[in-house]
Amino acid sequence: MSPQNELSLLTFRALCDRCHRESERFFTQQENDPRFCYELFRRAFVHGNDLAWNCLYHQYQKLVLSWVTRHTLYLGLGEEADYFMNRAFEKMWQGIPAENFEKFPDLKSLLRYLQMCTHAVMVDFARWKEQAHLWDRAKQSSNDDDDAYDPFATIMDPTMRPERTIAQREMQQILWxxxxxxxxSEKEHLAIHGYFVLDLKPRQIYELYNGQFEDVRDVSRTKDNFLARVRRNDDFQEFLEDA
Incomplete structure (x- = not known):
């Protein structure tokens, strides 16, 4: 009998327990056998076995949570890590129909896909938050002194008619x-992205990218110097006027 056939004869409980033991051995850098966890994935996706999927969810939730909390976007998203963990599992479940499971030849490829799903749901959330935040900035912008200068408010007009919102989003992408x-420099990019898109305070930006900035004041100085230079840039101001 082939090894695959032997695995297929294991009861769900025996398979789940063995997957757990082999995973513990993997995370403690001991010799391990990934076939048992892979068989659980096969039963979940090929046969639609909810028990197998539930076992995998409990087995790998700590791993996915670690990916979430180490992600560079996490601190600025304002959402609990469990939220992104659950969205990642949902995205994986929806992304692998039974007929495509054979494209994943081993456990490593499946976990790599789960990590990609984790990254994707966090990026999607950041994009959604970016849209909402820029609209809020446009609504709140009531003066144009140097300290309050916001290039996004120029094109994010909250009174714009609905039929123009698609063109407005395109302009936003061009603006970026x-x-x-x-x-x-990369430091300027991180400061501007953290301030305008992720809505982070200078201290939060420093904590997220402390390898790029000397201190919190360096974050504010970088942002202020960039915006001052942008205001003096004739080509950029002409672009905003034409937007």
Whole structure:
């Protein structure tokens, strides 16, 4: 009898327990056999076995949580880690129909896909938050002194008619491209992205990227210097006027 056939004859409980033991051995850097966890994935996706999927969820939730909390976007998203963990499992479940399971030849490829799902749901959430945050900034923008200068408020007009919102989103993407072109360093890009998109305070940006900034004041100084340079850039101001 082939090893695969032997695995298919194991009871669910025996398979789940063995997957757990082999995973513990893997995480303690001991020799381990990944076939048992892979068989659980096969039963879950090919046969739609809810018990197998539930076992995998409990087996790998700590791993997914570690991916979430170590992600560079996490601190700025304002949501619990469990939320992204659950969305990642949902995305994986929806992303692998039974006929496509054979594209994943081993456990490593399945876990790599789960990690990709984790990254994807966090990026999608950040994009959604970016849209909501920029609209809030446009609504709240009531003056244009140097300290309050916000290039996004220029094109995020809250009174714009609904039929123009698609064009507005396209302009927002172009705006980001132009701002990125004006950044002279990775440090400027991180400061501007953290401040305008992730809605982080200078201290939060420093804690997230402390390898890039000397201190909290360096974050504020970087942001202020960038915005001052943008305001003096004739080409950029002409772009905003035409937006």
């Amino acid at each position: 491209q132009r701002l990125n072109e004006l950044c002279n």
